[in-house]
Amino acid sequence: MSEARHDRARLRPPAAARIGDRLEDVGSPALLVDLDSFEHNLKQMQGLADAGGVALRPHAKAHKSVAIARRQIAAGAGGICCQKLSEAYPFAAAGITDIHISNEFVGADKLAMAVELARHVDLSICVDDVRQVAAIASAAEAGAVRITVLPEVDVGHGRCGVNSPDALIRLVDTIGAASSLRFGGLQAYHGGAQHIPVWVQRRQAAQRAAEQVSGYVRHLGARGIACPVVTGGGTGTAEFDCQSGIYTEVQPGTYLFLDGHYGAGEWLGQFRPRHSLFLSATVMSTARPGVVVCDVGLKSVAVDSGLPRLWSRDSGGWLRYVAANDEHGVLEVLNADSQELLGNKLLLVPGHCDPTANLHSQFVCFREGHVVGLWEVDARGLSR
C-alpha cells in the first residue's frame, strides 16, 4: 500500500469535543449533559427513594452508559434495569452485577443470552406466560444457572403483563416448580401513567396502579406466597411510588435528563427535575427568508414524542424548531433577521431522551461552560 493510501485508510472523523473545550466550540450535532442539573436530578431522586425506604433501580435504557450507571450506583442505587438482554452486556462487562431485565423475551437466541448473563451477574427477568417460564427453566437448567423471575402484572398500561390473579398464580406455581428458577416478586409498570401531564391526575393514576398491584400481592399472600420485591414506576410516578407503601423498588430513567416531553408536564411535588440533556446544533443555511436550517435532524434527535425545543437564547431572536428532515432541522424565525443567524450555535432540548441517546456514541458533559467529561453510550443500538 502506498503511503497516501495508507494514510487514507486511517481516516476517522475528529472528536466532537475534548476535555477543556469551551461549550460553544463543541461540534454539532453532539449530545450534551449539563452536569450541575444532572447531579441535581440524580441526588433528588435518590433522596426520594431513601426517604420512602424504597430501593432505586434506575433504568439504563434511558442512557445506555456505564459511566452514568456507575454514578447512579455511587449515589445509592443497588442495581440497574435494562430493557433488552443484549443491552445488559456492557454493564455486566463493566462489573455491574445486579441487573433486572424489565421485559419478557422468547427465542433460542434470547435464552442463550440470559444464561450467559446469569453466569456473571445476579440476573432477574420478567414473564407473562407459562411458556416463557418453561423455556427459561429448561435453558437455565441446561446452563447450570439460577435465574430470578418476576411475573409482570398489568396495572393499567395494557401492553405486557398478566391480567388476572389466576394467571399470576399459574406463573408463580410454574416458577416455583423449576429448580433453576427463583420467584423474585412482581414487575408492575404503568407506562401510560408516567406521561400524564397534570400532576394530580398522574398521582391518581399511580395510586390506582399501586392499588392493583397491592391486590395481586394480597392474593399471593393469601396463598402463603411472600412477594419480596414489587418493582416498577418511572420518572413521572416515582415520587408517588416511593410513598405508596407497596412498591419496594422504583425504575425511573429519564429523571436524570428531563426530556422535552416530560418537561412539558407539571412537577408540583418533591421531585423537581431540571433539563440536563441538550443537543448542539449549528445554523447552516439562511437562504430562505423567515426560516433557518440547522444540522440536527431525525438522525440526531428522536421526534416520536415531539420536536426538539430551542433552549439557548443566544441566537438573538426567537426561533422555533418546526420540521425535522433526516439531516436537517427547520426553524421558524420571529423577531430576528434570519440572515444574521448563519453559523449560530444553538442548544436544543430533545423531545424524548431514550431514543435520542441511542442515536449518539457519546455524552459530552459540561460545567460552567466547559467540557469536563466524555461518557460513552456503551449499549447504543443493543436492542436484542
Added chain:
Amino acid sequence: MSEARHDRARLRPPAAARIGDRLEDVGSPALLVDLDSFEHNLKQMQGLADAGGVALRPHAKAHKSVAIARRQIAAGAGGICCQKLSEAYPFAAAGITDIHISNEFVGADKLAMAVELARHVDLSICVDDVRQVAAIASAAEAGAVRITVLPEVDVGHGRCGVNSPDALIRLVDTIGAASSLRFGGLQAYHGGAQHIPVWVQRRQAAQRAAEQVSGYVRHLGARGIACPVVTGGGTGTAEFDCQSGIYTEVQPGTYLFLDGHYGAGEWLGQFRPRHSLFLSATVMSTARPGVVVCDVGLKSVAVDSGLPRLWSRDSGGWLRYVAANDEHGVLEVLNADSQELLGNKLLLVPGHCDPTANLHSQFVCFREGHVVGLWEVDARGLSR
C-alpha cells in the same frame, strides 16, 4: 483480576446472524436485506441512468455502508453522495475517492473535516451563501487543497438553496475569485417532489424542478459560465430526471431498499422497485387479548414516515403494527388466536429506510432463505 472477573469483562452480545444461518434463525431485531430484490433495484436504476446518458451518484446517506457503495460503483456508479462531512470518512477510508457532500455546512469543525477529506478524495460540496464560500476558500487555501463547489438552487423544496439568479451569480463569482475553489455546477434537489404518491403528479413536479434549474443554467450560460454538472433527484423522480435533458447526474438512495413510505406510492414508469429491506421481529408477549407485542420498537425502526408494515404471512393470521414504544411494537390481531403467536418470527417493512439503517450496526443479507452476507453500517451515527 480473578479469572471470573476477566471472563466477565470480555462479555459481548452474540452475533444476530452468521453466514449460512436459516432466515428464521436470525436474531431479532435485525436489519435484513433480500439480495435478489436489492440487486433488481440496483441494476434497474443503473440501467435507467445509462439509458438517459446520466451519471448515477447514489446517496450513501440511505445505507451508510461501504459494502453497498462498492456494489453501486461496481454496477456503474461513478461516485457517491454523502449528506454530512463525517459521514464521508468511512467511505474515503475505504478508497472511494469521488464524494459529493450534497449539503451546506458552517463552522470551524466542519471546515477542518472538509480540508482533511479533500486531501484524500475528489471532494465537492454545496453552498447557498457567500459567507460559506469565503470560509471554505480560506480554509482550503490554508490547507493547500482545492475543493469543488456547487451552489445549491432551490427548485421547489423550500429548504436550502438560493432563490434568485442574482444570488446564484454572486455565489458563482465568489467561487470563481477563489484560487482554492472550483465551480462544479449546480445542486438542484427537490425533496418534496420525491414523496408525491401519484405518479403523474410526481412527474409534473420533477418537470417543474427541471424547468427551474434549466432557467438557472441558461442564466449562467448567458454570462458565459458553463455548468458542467447538474445534480439532484432522488428515488421518486430519478427516472424523470434521467430523461430531463438537464440533469447530468442523479442522487437516489432509497431505490435500493424501497421503504414502506415509498412503497405506498405509485410506480407506473420504467422504475419498478421491490422491497428489499426488512426487520426481523419476534412476538414476545401475548398476554393481552386481541394484540401481541413484538421486540421491534422505536430504537430499531424509525417511525417518522409511518409505522412498519407486516410482510410475512407466516404468523397464521393478519397482524397490523399499530404502536411503537421504545423497545416494543404492538400489533393488532385479526382472524387469529393471539395466544398461538407467542414466539412467532415476523418480517417488517420499515416506513423510512434512512433513519432505520442508522439504528443498526449491520445488514444481514439473505438469499433463498439463508444468510449469505453481513455488511457493516460503517457510517452509522456519523451526523456531523
